[in-house]
Amino acid sequence: MRRFFEWFFRSRETGAITIAQWPNLVLWIVIVAAVLLWFWPYAGKASIGLTIVVKAGLIIWGVDEILRGVNPWRRCLGAAVVLYVLITLMP
Template sequence: MTTTSPKTETPARPAFPSPQWWVRDRHGNLAVAQPPNPALVVWLLSVVVGWTGLLDSHREHVVTTIGQGALVAWSLDELLRGSSPVRRVLGAVVLVGMLVRLLG
């Protein structure tokens, strides 16, 4: 006769009040920063190109607008599909900031 001990599973993600809850994905992996995605790369390139001062005002405006659109796309992606709560909150904060800047 074999006996089995009760199966004790540790939760993959800490409980809500824990600071760990904010930075862990649903599998318990640390998920604060990940390799840049294409939208962030486009935004970062637009910022760098804008800082160089090599473009005339019209082209600089086009590059800035493309960068702002990429940042809005990134923030929406993080808000809707962020792997941890802190990433979803960051997406929401960036989206609100961009909307205030663009519409204000």
């Protein structure tokens, strides 16, 4: 179990255990848009625009994690976020 933990969570760049990181620019934009959407959920066109920014940003962030994540955990997290957003887009 320890070997799996080491393999799954160890950063391939630094060698440190990496579960979470500071948000990159795309994720900061998603966070700001989500907070604005939380305060003004029914703001008409602005609400639609913020929803698009949040969902598109999460997909972009998730794909970036899948492609460039520092360990398998980050790649799985990116895949889970993309899958979640795509499922919530379905009618």
